[in-house]
Amino acid sequence: MKKSNDTSEIDAVAHPDVTAVPTLSCHNASDVDRSNNSFSQPPRSSSWEVMACPDCDMLNRLPKESKAILLCVRCGALLHRYRPNSIDRSLALALAAFILFTISNSFPFLTMKKSGIFQETTLLTGVQELWKQGLYELSLIVLLTCVLAPLIQMLGIFYVLIPLKWTGRPAPCAIRIFRLVQEIAPWGMMEIFLIGILVALVKLGHMATIVPGVSAFSFGALIFVMIAAFSNLDPSLLWERLDLRR
């Protein structure tokens, strides 16, 4: 009655390359850092690595640089995804995102026409309007999730990746910046804002004409470029390159 069904389900989820770590042999795995805070040399690289699943703590042994998507043998969490030329690709995409971001913030976003009156808005008008109405917290939440978080993500990617690409050495405080980039990621909600625009268009459709501006289109493109830039980022590669002990 107390038996879990973990063993029976291993084959259903596991890629043949991923194996659970046998209790005894794990102590020989080269990737386990046994120095505990003594800031020794980084472990020598091998073609296999042992990784604890972030969702269930199971030790998985997986091939490094595999081209497959590797899942945890026990709970199915994503452990590894193939990201070739990660640094070049995410830098190029982040640059494209930055250009689109600048366009989105400098041109009219939506224009409303009603009985000869034109009401033009930019991306920030809503934020300013909420602030004027005294809803400061709400205004800050919208500013953070739709403007600041994506901006911090893009600038953070530049700050961490550019020195790695051209000098091979990490920038000062690159670890702190990269941690910020990863922590702020769930708070960037531009794609949800886009759905919000669609709903608002339908809601106002019966009372006025709404014309989307240049910004609205560049914003739509920005969302896809931003997602692509972020999914090409390879955290495990970057943590290896940013290692404090190097």
Added chain:
Amino acid sequence: MNPRTATARQLGLMSCHDCRLLIETRNPQAPGRCPRCGAHLHSRKPNSLTRVWALILAAIILYIPANILPITITSTLGVKQKDTILSGVIFFFQTGSWEIAAVIFIASVFVPFAKLMILIYLSLSVQFRSTWRPKDRTALYRLTESVGRWSMVDIYVLTILVALVKLGAIATIEAGPAAIYFASVVVITMFAAESFDPRLIWDVIEEDYDGQPSG
């Protein structure tokens, strides 16, 4: 636990929350910092369940005014109309745009409620040491973590309406008091999902297995 396999904790290892480096811990009570990235180490998220319960409670309390109070106040030619989240959904449904009604209902009413219920269920299942379908419960957790952000849709609709509809005496839209409560519910449930540690689901199963004679 299957005796052939092991978790990091069973072997006295910890994996860094930020960079995933596996580290041997000699003193699990004060593990210190990760040698690779400098993050504070912990085997499980500290005080996970206490934090989740506190945040769930706060979210439930705020969920009530978020749904009762008006979220938009529309003035058309001097006539004021107050809309709650639900009356907005009903308006869309009656005017024939049922897709939009469905989007708003799912994002603003169903998702926050379902997310709270799932977090309550997961926390209770850990506290009552459930061994039932741990893999599905972990998947449920991952789902909760990823869908919560979609509830922000209504806040963005409001932001856009407030910016666009400023036609003086003809029509203006103002944000109602429910908006800040609703945004708080979304933000707090995101923190609650982040505070929950899915490894607790599996710890129960390993401890049960370890307590039994092998074979």
